[in-house]
Amino acid sequence: MKLNSIVLGALYESEFEAEALRRGFVPHRPAYPAPWDFLVDCPKGILKVQVKGTSASDQDNSFKIMTSVGSKKKRAIGEEIDVIACWVDPVRVWYLIPTSSKPSVTIRLFAANPRSSSKYEKYRENWSPFYGHG
Secondary structure, three states: OOOOHHHHHHHHHHHHHHHHHHOOOEEEOOOOOOOOOEEEEEOOEEEEEEEEEEOOEOOOOOEEEEOOEOOOOOEOOOOOOOEEEEEEOOOOEEEEEEHHHOOOOEEEEOOOOOOOOOOOHHHEOOOHHHOOOO
16 A cells, blocks of 8 residues: 555654654644644754655665745745754664755755765764754
8 A cells, every 4th residue: 555645744753753752852743833843842952843754765776855845836944943854764764954054955865875975974863953962
């Protein structure tokens, strides 16, 4: 059974929520439509987190994450988000990308390649933005 994007989005958010709780953070889902998926109470304070995910790789074995928002004109995630949490489902790995690093609208992650030199590799399983360092 192929899952649609709404179901996959809910799955990725559940994965993030579970991992945040395992790390002792308290994730809160907004009670109203907001640009973020979670407000996360963590050692750094309260962070606004947008969760993105992917379950399919491209021909070059990269996993593409679109960080844009909006249905018509795509624009990059703005300053209202602190961290983009990217879940690569087939590899079961997180990339925690602070928006202060100005990520591209399209992020290519080479999660299946442990020797990747991608500019995003420094964010692989790097939860330091939630601790206030890194």
